Amino acid sequence: MRRLRRKPLPKKAAEKLKKEQQTAAALRRSKTLDVDKTWSRSRRTKPLKSVFQVLKLMAGSRERCMYCGDSQGTDIEHFWPKAKYPARMFRWPNLLLGCTSCGRDYKGQKFPLSNKRKPLLVDPTSDDPWDHLDFDPATGNLAPRYDSKGNPEAKGEQTVDVLGLDGRRESLALGYKRSFKRIRDRILQIMTAQNLDVSLLITQLREDDEHGVLGWCFRGAGMNEAPFSDFRQTYPVEWAACSKAFRFD
Ligand SMILES: [Zn+2]
Structure with missing residues (x-):
């Protein structure tokens, strides 16, 4: 998303x-x-x-x-x-x-609200989806993010449920998986390359990402996972440029 x-x-x-x-x-x-x-x-x-x-x-x-x-x-x-x-x-x-x-x-007509009558559904024009959602590269499914106490984040949980992002939509999960694989392969390739042209990399990653997975990799929970964590440590300046570019999709 x-x-x-x-x-x-x-x-x-x-x-x-x-x-x-x-x-x-x-x-x-x-x-x-x-x-x-x-x-x-x-x-x-x-x-x-x-x-x-x-x-x-x-x-x-x-x-x-x-x-x-x-x-x-x-x-x-x-x-x-x-x-x-x-x-x-x-x-x-x-x-x-x-x-x-x-x-x-x-x-459909589903629209879960919190006790304070706030929507428990991600609005991608006012929320950052990846504050609420996590992604599983192995399955292509989305899941809620979990807080430090191990509880699922409510808006993420309801969003996954209402939109069926948890594997119920097979072609959707496949699409997310494919987008992720292209992004991951691109980063792995960069890690072994001699020269890194960051503006070219940003353009290529945008083309690779059909589903908004870059948000997970550069802003969301994915930034703490390989190969993104390695990229961040090895190329901090380039990482910062990518994060800035991918603040919005
Ligand atoms: Zn749709």
């Missing part, structure tokens, strides 16, 4: 969202709001199409789903589900790019 920076919307799109949210609020007050109808009518308009385009830009050149990082992002996804939280239906920070599988088969 990639950590993504939210981009600003074009003025017309931002204004449209604001207006649509006000209209939805009025309909809600008069108890006549049909969430699906309101959304699908709006979704067909030009400003909402440009919202979709901005989300695709945010997702990177491969335009993958912001949750799984594997399938193509095919539609606008509501982080807080719109049926249950219509007050966020047209709020820009609530909109992500999602795939059919994450949206329909896994997340």
